[in-house]
Amino acid sequence: MTIDRVSGFALLMIAGFVAVESRVLPLGTHSRPGAAYLPLVLAASLGVLALLILFKGRSALPFGKIKWTEGRHALAIMGACFFATFAIEPLGYRITLLLILFFLFGVVERMKVWWSLPLAFGLSFGSFFIFDTLLKVPLPRGGLGL
Amino acid sequence: MAETLQNLLLGFSTALTPANLLYAFGGCLIGTMVGVLPGVGPLAGISLLLPTTFGLDPTGGLILLAGVYYGAMYGGSTTSILMRIPGEAASVMTCIDGYAMAQKGRAGAALFIAAVGSYVAGTASVIGLMFLAPPLARFALGFGPPEYFSLLILGLLVLGYMTGGSMVKNLAMVVLGLLIGMIGIDHMSGYFRFSYGVVALGDGIGVVPVAVGLFGIAEILATAGQAKRPEVIKPKLRDLLPSGEEFRDSVKPIGRGTVLGFLIGIIPGSAHIISTFVAYAIERRLSRHPEKFGKGAIEGVAGPESANNAASCGALVPMLALGVPTGPIPAVLLAALMVHGINPGPLFIKEQPVIFWGLIASMYLGNLVLLLLNLPMVGIFVNFLRIPYRILYPTILMFCVVGVYAVNTSYVDVAIMSIMGLLGYLLRKFDYETAPIVLGVVLASIIEMSFRQALAMSDGKYAIFIQRPISAVFLAAALIMILLGLRPLIQKGINRGWREHLTKAEKGE
Amino acid sequence: MRSRSWILILFLSAGILTGWPGISAGEYPTRPISLIAPFPPGGVADLTARPLAAALEPILKQPMPVVNKSGAGGAVGMQYVAVSKPDGYTLLLALSSISVMPEVDKLFGRPQTYKKEDFVPIALLNADPTVLTVRKDAPWNSVADFVADAKKRPGEIKYSSSGIYGTLHVAMEMFAHSAGIKLRHIPTQGGGPALTALLGGHVEAFAVGPSVIASQLKAGTVKVLGCWGAKRLASLPDIPTFKELGFKDVEFYIWAGMFAPKATPPEAVKILREATKKAANGPEFKNAMEKLNTPVYYLDGPDFQKFWDEDAARLAKAVRNIGKVQ
Numbered sequence: 017m018t019i020d021r022v023s024g025f026a027l028l029m030i031a032g033f034v035a036v037e038s039r040v041l042p043l044g045t046h047s048r049p050g051a052a053y054l055p056l057v058l059a060a061s062l063g064v065l066a067l068l069i070l071f072k073g074r075s076a077l078p079f080g081k082i083k084w085t086e087g088r089h090a091l092a093i094m095g096a097c098f099f100a101t102f103a104i105e106p107l108g109y110r111i112t113l114l115l116i117l118f119f120l121f122g123v124v125e126r127m128k129v130w131w132s133l134p135l136a137f138g139l140s141f142g143s144f145f146i147f148d149t150l151l152k153v154p155l156p157r158g159g160l161g162l
Numbered sequence: 163m164a165e166t167l168q169n170l171l172l173g174f175s176t177a178l179t180p181a182n183l184l185y186a187f188g189g190c191l192i193g194t195m196v197g198v199l200p201g202v203g204p205l206a207g208i209s210l211l212l213p214t215t216f217g218l219d220p221t222g223g224l225i226l227l228a229g230v231y232y233g234a235m236y237g238g239s240t241t242s243i244l245m246r247i248p249g250e251a252a253s254v255m256t257c258i259d260g261y262a263m264a265q266k267g268r269a270g271a272a273l274f275i276a277a278v279g280s281y282v283a284g285t286a287s288v289i290g291l292m293f294l295a296p297p298l299a300r301f302a303l304g305f306g307p308p309e310y311f312s313l314l315i316l317g318l319l320v321l322g323y324m325t326g327g328s329m330v331k332n333l334a335m336v337v338l339g340l341l342i343g344m345i346g347i348d349h350m351s352g353y354f355r356f357s358y359g360v361v362a363l364g365d366g367i368g369v370v371p372v373a374v375g376l377f378g379i380a381e382i383l384a385t386a387g388q389a390k391r392p393e394v395i396k397p398k399l400r401d402l403l404p405s406g407e408e409f410r411d412s413v414k415p416i417g418r419g420t421v422l423g424f425l426i427g428i429i430p431g432s433a434h435i436i437s438t439f440v441a442y443a444i445e446r447r448l449s450r451h452p453e454k455f456g457k458g459a460i461e462g463v464a465g466p467e468s469a470n471n472a473a474s475c476g477a478l479v480p481m482l483a484l485g486v487p488t489g490p491i492p493a494v495l496l497a498a499l500m501v502h503g504i505n506p507g508p509l510f511i512k513e514q515p516v517i518f519w520g521l522i523a524s525m526y527l528g529n530l531v532l533l534l535l536n537l538p539m540v541g542i543f544v545n546f547l548r549i550p551y552r553i554l555y556p557t558i559l560m561f562c563v564v565g566v567y568a569v570n571t572s573y574v575d576v577a578i579m580s581i582m583g584l585l586g587y588l589l590r591k592f593d594y595e596t597a598p599i600v601l602g603v604v605l606a607s608i609i610e611m612s613f614r615q616a617l618a619m620s621d622g623k624y625a626i627f628i629q630r631p632i633s634a635v636f637l638a639a640a641l642i643m644i645l646l647g648l649r650p651l652i653q654k655g656i657n658r659g660w661r662e663h664l665t666k667a668e669k670g671e
Numbered sequence: 672m673r674s675r676s677w678i679l680i681l682f683l684s685a686g687i688l689t690g691w692p693g694i695s696a697g698e699y700p701t702r703p704i705s706l707i708a709p710f711p712p713g714g715v716a717d718l719t720a721r722p723l724a725a726a727l728e729p730i731l732k733q734p735m736p737v738v739n740k741s742g743a744g745g746a747v748g749m750q751y752v753a754v755s756k757p758d759g760y761t762l763l764l765a766l767s768s769i770s771v772m773p774e775v776d777k778l779f780g781r782p783q784t785y786k787k788e789d790f791v792p793i794a795l796l797n798a799d800p801t802v803l804t805v806r807k808d809a810p811w812n813s814v815a816d817f818v819a820d821a822k823k824r825p826g827e828i829k830y831s832s833s834g835i836y837g838t839l840h841v842a843m844e845m846f847a848h849s850a851g852i853k854l855r856h857i858p859t860q861g862g863g864p865a866l867t868a869l870l871g872g873h874v875e876a877f878a879v880g881p882s883v884i885a886s887q888l889k890a891g892t893v894k895v896l897g898c899w900g901a902k903r904l905a906s907l908p909d910i911p912t913f914k915e916l917g918f919k920d921v922e923f924y925i926w927a928g929m930f931a932p933k934a935t936p937p938e939a940v941k942i943l944r945e946a947t948k949k950a951a952n953g954p955e956f957k958n959a960m961e962k963l964n965t966p967v968y969y970l971d972g973p974d975f976q977k978f979w980d981e982d983a984a985r986l987a988k989a990v991r992n993i994g995k996v997q
Binding site for chain 1: 202206210328330331333334337338340341344348350351353355356379382383384385386387388552553555556557559560561563564567568571573576577579580583584587591592593594609610613614617618620621622623624
């Protein structure tokens with residue numbers, strides 16, 4: 017069970033998914049190739065390549081040997097990203113970024129509160145000022161007006 | 163020749179007025195800032211400034227916007243080198259070797275060469291623009307859908323063949339990128355593909371969230387938790403400048419990148435990002451030490467950066483010579499002129515010499531200003547790396563979020579960035595290159611549209627790709643690429659072939 | 672630590688007080704109004720929206736920022752306004768494509784992103800008919816030549832457009848249907864690429880707004896054969912209209928108009944109509960539009976509604992005639 021076998025399999029699944037999802041789209045004619053034409057060609061190519069990766073995959077790194085040492089941090093950052101996605105419009109840019117930065121500085125990096133809070137505050141409100149006020153890039157203000 | 167020089171003098175007299183100098187400087191400054199900030203690219207900057215130009219005279223307005231445009235090309239390399247975040251999509255290739263150089267303590271040299279390469283490319287392209295604009299533009303018009311398609315196929319093949327790692331894996335990433343680019347409305351039939359009712363996906367997945375996610379976020383994910391990052395010691399001035407060897411190694415890449423970028427840039431509608439990928443691939447192929455690429459080869463910074471700048475100048479050729487917008491940015495520049503009642507068309511250069519030559523002269527000056535602006539800042543920027551990473555990476559995350567959101571004021575883009583970040587992180591673990599995905603996403607719609615337009619033009623006859631001369635040339639080159647790639651399989655035995663040597667050397671065997 | 676929490680509370684209250692909407696009283700409008708332009712900056716909608724907003728600001732005595740919300744051919748921005756709060760502070764500047772998209776959705780059996788009835792029209796600002804444009808060296812010198820040639824070789828003459836079911840496509844197909852000819856459609860990614868395709872010789876004709884090709888006409892690279900308007904264009908008085916030539920149901924305009932969500936209070940709508948009438952007929956706006964080669968054609972709300980309904984019916988018929996292209 018090497019990484020190539022796993023990734024090859026995953027790619028094969030993606031190719032299959034695309035092929036299946038494309039069946040509702042028209043294939044078209046030669047003079048007017050339809051919406052499904054290129055996705056199917058690509059799905060087929062990906063399938064072929066995935067099979068090649070799968071079969072040549074014996075000499076790659078074993079799956080169990082992947083290092084996930086930074087995994088916990090990565091998970092926290094991913095959580096922050098997804099929180100940003102869903103909170104940025106309802107809560108507003110400043111509050112969302114404040115929460116995220118405080119979380120990363122204070123909880124994940126375990127910095128002292130009197131460092132992390134002002135830093136989080138300064139960065140979130142400061143960046144808002146630079147982008148929204150100075151550069152006139154509209155950033156969401158959320159329910160509380162922040 | 164004499165007339166050109168005379169016009170140039172006219173141009174300089176226009177460009178050197180205090181007002182126009184101010185606009186040029188302002189535009190370059192804003193452009194650099196816009197380029198440095200990840201996500202917010204030159205298009206956003208120009209669009210923001212468009213209303214302000216309504217109140218200025220047309221020459222000043224155009225100078226300001228053009229300054230933002232090529233200024234952003236300079237700034238984009240800064241975040242690419244320092245943080246592995248592409249300042250704008252075209253800086254993706256600089257991320258690879260530029261960041262590697264920064265990790266080896268050569269950030270200063272990388273920034274320096276990027277600035278110098280951009281300056282040479284920018285200036286040379288303006289000279290090209292000056293002398294060759296009309297004939298080049300007419301040549302560029304001859305590029306129709308079949309030619310685009312063949313050119314892009316060649317570009318994709320070149321990429322799969324040249325970037326490090328297994329060719330099969332790279333091609334798989336290219337195809338994956340193309341598939342991601344399929345999401346959204348199909349412009350030729352009106353069907354929505356893979357968008358599952360989300361209106362924001364209807365327009366497809368933007369390249370900015372993809373690039374920032376795959377490079378910036380993935381980088382943070384991979385590095386943040388690591389035990390100890392090497393701290394960068396305070397660099398001495400000597401460390402900031404490239405070594406003599408680095409200088410010498412950069413000369414030819416800059417030259418090649420300039421010519422390549424300019425030629426690709428003048429083709430209407432082509433994605434400029436392809437010039438950076440092709441430049442990188444060519445440098446790798448021509449280098450005597452190809453195994454250095456990916457680990458901090460200066461050629462991998464010089465070539466793409468020059469190509470980038472030259473392409474953005476080249477894009478102005480059809481716009482100024484024929485009044486035809488070749489992409490969203492020239493379209494905004496055209497709009498800026500139209501608002502003042504000036505309609506650029508084939509007679510633009512003759513009828514508005516003040517504006518045209520003023521712009522040309524201002525571009526010379528602008529490039530010089532940017533060089534002088536960026537070089538001293540190298541020292542400041544390098545110190546940026548000395549901030550402890552645990553403070554740096556949340557800040558980087560914040561810049562990524564705001565940059566990506568600002569593009570379309572859409573939280574969907576932030577979602578895409580997050581997903582791409584996760585994907586990039588996983589792909590690293592599984593030993594895949596992520597750059598080809600970005601290229602795939604950018605080129606997907608152009609390739610598909612060119613292919614279907616070409617077939618619509620020929621009413622279904624595939625021969626059109628070979629019947630038209632330019633297209634045939636590209637396809638022939640693509641065929642040669644494939645055959646070269648297959649050669650190692652044919653030459654079994656003693657001589658295992660260049661790429662296998664390479665991959666072995668990279669894996670440190 | 673205590674002083675820091677006070678500062679925090681102070682910050683938060685300041686934020687709440689300054690950002691809280693609708694605390695102030697008074698006649699509409701009492702705060703800035705957003706004008707949504709559902710297209711990228713630099714396009715036709717944008718270039719009409721900005722001078723209009725600039726002309727309206729002194730009349731309404733409130734700032735009017737133009738917000739670009741582009742995507743899906745304009746559907747993103749239009750849907751945004753359709754579902755926004757109908758308090759008169761979010762307005763839409765849309766092009767004629769507003770009528771086409773729900774029809775296309777119906778054709779494909781998809782849920783409509785918005786409906787025509789979601790909006791109340793405030794004013795029509797300009798309405799340029801499209802013109803049939805070919806290269807200077809083309810063998811046709813009149814619409815009759817073109818139609819005769821198209822009948823001889825059906826499906827051979829190629830024309831470009833800004834995208835499927837886009838304005839340039841629908842216009843051309845409307846004419847083709849009325850003339851009983853078959854043309855070959857090559858969609859491109861926008862008006863600019865459509866022009867490039869013509870100039871480069873990859874297609875033979877296209878329908879386009881006159882402002883786009885004004886400079887090409889002057890330089891002599893293209894010529895115009897016919898016009899989709901009810902009356903001849905002031906800028907091109909020698910070009911006959913399709914109606915004159917006998918194609919009675921061929922009428923197509925690329926127009927720009929201002930809309931508000933349907934449920935906007937009638938007093939606000941009235942104030943907006945008055946203000947827009949003054950702004951659109953004022954010298955600054957007229958000047959700006961002339962520079963763009965697009966003369967002002969103003970219609971007040973109720974007249975605009977009539978115009979819109981007729982135009983939408985024509986477009987719906989044309990879209991149904993085109994059908995699904997596969």
